[in-house]
Amino acid sequence: MSPLLTDTALVFGRYARQTLRSRLQMLFGVLMPLLYLVFFGPLLTRLPLAAPGSSWQVLVPGLLLQLALFGASFCGFGIIVEKQYGVVERMRVTPVSRLALLLGRVLRDALLFVFQAVLLVLAALVMGLRAPLGGILAGFAFVAVLAAALASLSYALAMRVRLPQEFGPVINAVTMPSMLLSGLMLPMALAPGWLDALSHVMPLRYLVDAVRAAFTGDYGSPAVLRGALVAAGFTALAMALGARAFRRAAA
């Protein structure tokens, strides 16, 4: 195996073990989307949502991406704490691949949020969601990619700040508008023209449209292709920024 792969596996193993040890933290991220599912979902069942499929096929894709959005954006907190312990510099003086320091962590994050997404979909099935398996799997794939991209950006920012207090406000200022402006809760087809137009600057908008189309089995829809392309581009950019942060010195 190449050093990059072994190093990534090593870093992944370290952080995956830490995650497995804190069961509560593993489940915590599902709580908010679950509340939306149970207390907000039923309000939509008889509303016209200007979208094909049942209201669950509209809501659950949004909740899946919401889970990744709010979960992965905060991943950087962990590395701020590790920087304070000196763990990051201790690793950066070893020959370990700098890219692996990022990839190992991001891989753990992607798997964690896909695990949470599975739990959420199971709950949604109980609530009344019916969707093709292929669409649901596509949804998980988008969760994985979005989580990886956002975690990578989160680490890139966290490597630059010294204190958690400098980090939290920035993340909050980004995540809330992202959620509102990308139509995660309700389709932007319901929005007035200006809001719909504005939402097109949010990469997340294309991802949620893609997952909603996949959930109705419309795999050939241009929305799916657009979503995949935007996700790929966004992830490439996020990974590049994350990798640079681990190559350069931390603040």
Added chain:
Amino acid sequence: MPALSTSGLARTFMTKNGPVEAVRGIDLTVERGEILGFLGPNGAGKTTTLRMLTTLLAPTGGSATVAGRDLIRDPAGVRLATGYVAQSGGVDPHLSVHEELVTQGRLYRLTKHRARERAEELADALGLTGLLARRTATLSGGQRRRLDLAMGLTHRPQVLFLDEPTTGLDPGSRADLWELVRTLRDTEGTTVLLTTHYLDEADALADRLVIVDRGVVAAEGTPDALKRTHAGSPGASLQDAFLAVTGRTPAPRDTAPLAV
């Protein structure tokens, strides 16, 4: 060839309040097997110099050769040949001593089997054997520092950098650490560059001292030579010499935020 040499090594930080010239041009030569004490008041640029020499921080000027490898052209080679124990250490408080030692071995690309063996060897050499299963958060100050040292020795580095290895330790633990450093030099021929605020430590442990002030080397020589040249006589205290060179006393920075 010396174990380490630098020429005009410099680092300027760009901050919101303008540039900070942390290190303004350090010229150093350290012979193989030498223990060099790197002294200077708070903020003199000691940690910044060490972070450059361990590839953590890119210099903004000058050059250096560490263990025969060029710092800028061959950072990977420098990493393999050097060990670093940071001012604040570098272990995760939630993990066990064993887990951290083995991970460190793996980061240095030892096989799983070899990494476990090496963890045992290091624990043995540094008096950590009974502590392998303990979470690092539960170690005493002296035990923690011995673990930090073990982590830095994983790959038998030719050159070892220790940043304030004994700050905050009780006298017994400090003496233990001195003994470990001497043994390392005597048995492995390791070159050691260590910073300290304790002048008695520098006097007792170091073969040669370098005093840095405001990012440049202000004086260097054996402890006796420094006392003679800067404080008037070999019988004078190192404290007097330090004061004469820098105009300040080397107060330990126990209240400083953790190094990041």
